Amino acid sequence: MGLLIYIDGKFVDEKQAKISVFDHGLLYGDGIFEGLRTYSGKVFRLGQHIQRLYKSAKAIFLEIPISKDKMAEVIKATVRKNKLKDSYIRVVVTRGKGDLGLDPRKCSNPTVIVIASKIELYPEEYYRNGLSVVTIATRRNLIESLNPAVKSLNYLNNILGKIEATNAGAMEGLFLNNEGYVTECSGENIFIISGNFLCTPPISAGALDGITRDAVIQIGKTVGLDVSEKLLTRYDLYNADECFLTGTAAEIVPVTLIDGRTIGNGKSGILTCKIRKEFHNLVLKEGTPI
Ligand code: PMP
DSSP states (O other), rough: OEEOOOOOOEEEEEETOOOOOOOOHHHOOOOOEEEEEETEETTHHHHHHHHHHHHHHHHHHHSSSSSSHHHHHHHHHHHHHHHHHEEEEEEEEEEOOSSSSOOOOOOOOHHHHHHHOOOOOOOOOHHOEEEEEESSSOOOOOTTTSSSTTTOOHHHHHHHHHHHHTTTTTOOOOOOOOTTTEEEEEEEEEEEETTEEEOOOOGTTTOOHHHHHHHHHHHHHHHEEEEEOOOOOOHHHHHHHHEEEEEETTTTEEEEEEEEEEOOOOOOOHHHHHHHHHHHHHHHHHHHEE
């Protein structure tokens, strides 16, 4: 028996969990998704993830066929049925099966999929020594086109960024927006620390409204840092004392090299370590039991 997957109202073995080749999620990347985590049997910020999923759906005129409460139940049940305590959960809602044209009116039933599996993190050494990041030539999607706040199934912009970073020998790619301001990395939000200031670009610069980002803003204030969301340039990043990325899968991961400039002393900074520790306390303290 493999994993039990929730698909179209039923739990089935992963071998039977299939979608149509006419599903517009596949044909056009027409759909949305969420990535969540459970820690010791509790879902971190379940309500916030569900909120973001339904906001993404609204932005692309997609009617999720189940209520938010039902979605929460399905997510918890998927983790329970797979007997997982620490897991990574993927929720996918596609436009559903249509024809080969792109008209979404031909897709009557959105496909809802929930997968709960083991987590994949960066190897431990990256949490000590940090990641190398390079600025990539591909710009972040314009907010006036496909707004990066929508967690859409069309991740080609992000994937191109990841490929460019890999080709340049770096672990992550830094996206600038069309005006040259820092937005985020291909799969994580970005923060810098300079003195007592903790800064991250505003969502309106072209970033996902990250749930880990939100938790870190809260933690930053609790530990007495002066937190702000402001436009950042690469110059601000190069001259920061510390830099780190945030995301559900990666959690809080330090950055110690940006475009060949060493950040701080080339190891995870003191405040980054402190915020990471507080984050681990928070995920164990908070959370919705499965
Ligand atoms: N930005 C992008 C582009 C992402 O895909 C993600 C999620 N992997 C994040 C930021 C981080 O968001 P969250 O903390 O909600 O996982």
